[in-house]
Amino acid sequence: MIPILVIDDDYRVASIHAAIVEQVPGFHCVGEAHSAAEARTAIRDFQPELLLLDIHLPDEDGLSLLRTLKATAGRVPDCIVVTAARDLHAVRTAMHLGAVYYLVKPFGVGQLRDQLRAYRRWREQLESSDQADQETVDALYNLLRAPTALNSSPPSQLPPTMAKILDAVSAAAQPVSATQIAQQLGMSRPTAQRYLADLQRRGLVALDLAYGSTGRPVHRYHPAAPDRRRTRP
Structure with missing residues (x-):
């Protein structure tokens, strides 16, 4: 607590x-x-x-x-x-x-x-990380911003590429990385990462940090829980 x-x-x-x-x-x-x-x-x-x-x-x-x-x-x-x-x-x-x-x-x-x-x-992710690259830092700062009705759009109103990425995350059997999304949709990893970060800010996907043998976190995304989704009034 x-x-x-x-x-x-x-x-x-x-x-x-x-x-x-x-x-x-x-x-x-x-x-x-x-x-x-x-x-x-x-x-x-x-x-x-x-x-x-x-x-x-x-x-x-x-x-x-x-x-x-x-x-x-x-x-x-x-x-x-x-x-x-x-x-x-x-x-x-x-x-x-x-x-x-x-x-x-x-x-x-x-x-x-x-x-x-x-x-x-933010606290949970910060306490689970022992080192940070720029992607981790960006994710931690994004977590401090609660999604609001002003910066969130229902999936039907998203830009086409962003909507495709959200569909790919939603269809995945387990959390996926930006690299996996980029390979699946035929785009660059930085482009996939940028859209995923925006979807996270909108409260439509959630971020998990997974640690491999190198000790560096791998960013994986999954659909946000229903009560985290926001729509414009």
């Missing part, structure tokens, strides 16, 4: 976010904090691995809190910023301080759930 601390000055909002956390498999809310001071105490006492952090706190802004946490010795929790702050300076600062994502309020319950699931997949 991944322990999460919810930090929000609004008691009601914090409670709602904590309840959402408890609904997502693999996560557990260890507590709620409503100020930077409470957050520091809770981080020390509960050792969360992920923060849901609001920027607007009564005693200190959340980014300042994150900055001081980064400056201290010891392991710093990962952080998803959850805030109504929309200025790009805040976004840039959050990225500079290592926030893994930035959710702008108001957002739907499904968005938070999807982002937590994306973070969990």
Whole structure:
């Protein structure tokens, strides 16, 4: 279980976010904090691995809190910023301080759930890898982006080549690599890999990292579970 601390000055909002956390498999809310001071105490006492952090706190802004946490010795929790702050300076600062994502309020319950699931997949893949080539790095960054209705299309609306690749992945008896897809469809491996990465971002295929005798991961793709697929509203 991944322990999460919810930090929000609004008691009601914090409670709602904590309840959402408890609904997502693999996560557990260890507590709620409503100020930077409470957050520091809770981080020390509960050792969360992920923060849901609001920027607007009564005693200190959340980014300042994150900055001081980064400056201290010891392991710093990962952080998803959850805030109504929309200025790009805040976004840039959050990225500079290592926030893994930035959710702008108001957002739907499904968005938070999807982002937590994306973070969990990212953690699982990161912990299973001991070395990384560029393909692995790209895959890890892609996993941090939860698929949304805005960047996903139903299979019937995909570009023809992308649709053929999705059909090939769906028809395969087991997960397949970009090399296998390229050979099957008569295209270059980089082209197949580019389309597969886009299908992954859209939530239509899922990625597994398999390890062979060399210790380097082989990227294999299979159809995403039905509840991971998205369509435009």
